[in-house]
Amino acid sequence: MEQFICNHCGTTYEVTLTRWRCDCGGVLNIDKPMPVIDPAAWNHYPNSLWRYVETMPLSSDATMWEAVTMGEGQSPLIVLAPAEPETYVKVDYMMPTLSFKDRGAVVLMAKARELGASKVIADSSGNAGTAIAAYAARCGISCDIYLGAGTSPKKVAQVQAHGANIQEVNGTREDVAAAAQQAVTDEGAFYASHVYNPYFYEGTKTYAYEIYEQLGKAPDTVIVPVGNGTLLLGVYAGFQELLANQLITHMPKIVAVQAEQCAPLVEAYRHGWKTAAPVQNQGTLAEGIAIAAPARSQQILEAVRQTNGTFMTITEDEIGEARDILSGNGFYVEVTSAVNYAAYAKYAKAPGETMVIPLCGAGIKSK
Numbered sequence: 001m002e003q004f005i006c007n008h009c010g011t012t013y014e015v016t017l018t019r020w021r022c023d024c025g026g027v028l029n030i031d032k033p034m035p036v037i038d039p040a041a042w043n044h045y046p047n048s049l050w051r052y053v054e055t056m057p058l059s060s061d062a063t064m065w066e067a068v069t070m071g072e073g074q075s076p077l078i079v080l081a082p083a084e085p086e087t088y089v090k091v092d093y094m095m096p097t098l099s100f101k102d103r104g105a106v107v108l109m110a111k112a113r114e115l116g117a118s119k120v121i122a123d124s125s126g127n128a129g130t131a132i133a134a135y136a137a138r139c140g141i142s143c144d145i146y147l148g149a150g151t152s153p154k155k156v157a158q159v160q161a162h163g164a165n166i167q168e169v170n171g172t173r174e175d176v177a178a179a180a181q182q183a184v185t186d187e188g189a190f191y192a193s194h195v196y197n198p199y200f201y202e203g204t205k206t207y208a209y210e211i212y213e214q215l216g217k218a219p220d221t222v223i224v225p226v227g228n229g230t231l232l233l234g235v236y237a238g239f240q241e242l243l244a245n246q247l248i249t250h251m252p253k254i255v256a257v258q259a260e261q262c263a264p265l266v267e268a269y270r271h272g273w274k275t276a277a278p279v280q281n282q283g284t285l286a287e288g289i290a291i292a293a294p295a296r297s298q299q300i301l302e303a304v305r306q307t308n309g310t311f312m313t314i315t316e317d318e319i320g321e322a323r324d325i326l327s328g329n330g331f332y333v334e335v336t337s338a339v340n341y342a343a344y345a346k347y348a349k350a351p352g353e354t355m356v357i358p359l360c361g362a363g364i365k366s367k
């Protein structure tokens, strides 16, 4: 039976409704055996990320996730341009709530349901809150979403439409998280946090599984936007599991992307630090990755370094240009998601290098 294990001090805890952090303050991982991956089993499941359910530490009672799924996952992997057949975009904006966060939210909410949650609380810059609100509605669980006062009105409207109670907080992204965490403690509710709850990463790891299925191999390089690292850590875990099962022969390089205006991880990477020091968010259009103090910075930095990857920063002008180029080619992404293409445009790609660029949020979500 899996348990939680602290990333900092190694203390283990039973997986319960209310445990979301170590008593030492450290973030929790799931202590579980390396999953045995059996691709032959995948076709027994619906065409969604639930093809990979046997690799997830969830109850074997399928009714638990069947009541939660909305068909998320299995997003298209498309060649960016005919002239560059080895560069792909993965169109994760084709999801129930129009961002990749549905991957993590659906698995996290399946776990919440399995644990018997009657109420969940989450904080978000927008998309994770939207996803949690939708899946909470889907499984009839009451939901409070804490959002900053400046959240994109379209994301707020989406959260509201799902019937979640919106708690607007004036202050930084960290103030929003602190308010949610206080409410979790006061109410004894389930903290459906995409940052702290490691079950979220069991969902985002399916991004790697899908790429493997679609390409039939690991790409050489994956570009990943990073704020709190929910896609990045999922991608890393997914490829690690595929590698341990000898389905792929190498780990792809992770090229992690931050906005120049809010880049604590890039700062840490350049200085060779193990963890990131908090920075001041200078204000960026890339609202989804504007995280000044990422709680899992140590794991993110380790993952990028272990894959021999790198970090890149994107300016505000580059974000706008990238969004225009993508739109001009038919792909309408939200502003945050344009950083991925901006990074690709600056990246010194080797001839024949197979790359994947995520299109991870839909254009109608932002200005």
Ligand SMILES: Cc1ncc(COP(=O)(O)O)c(C=O)c1O
Pocket (backbone or CB within 6 Å): 099, 125, 126, 127, 128, 225, 226, 227, 228, 229, 230, 231, 232, 288, 289, 291, 334, 336, 337, 360, 361
């Ligand atoms: C569209 C989009 N891309 C990337 C990210 C970054 O994800 P994370 O903060 O988990 O690294 C987010 C987060 O909200 C997002 O909404």
Ligand SMILES: [Zn+2]
Pocket (backbone or CB within 6 Å): 006, 007, 008, 009, 010, 011, 022, 023, 024, 025, 026
């Ligand atoms: Zn600890």
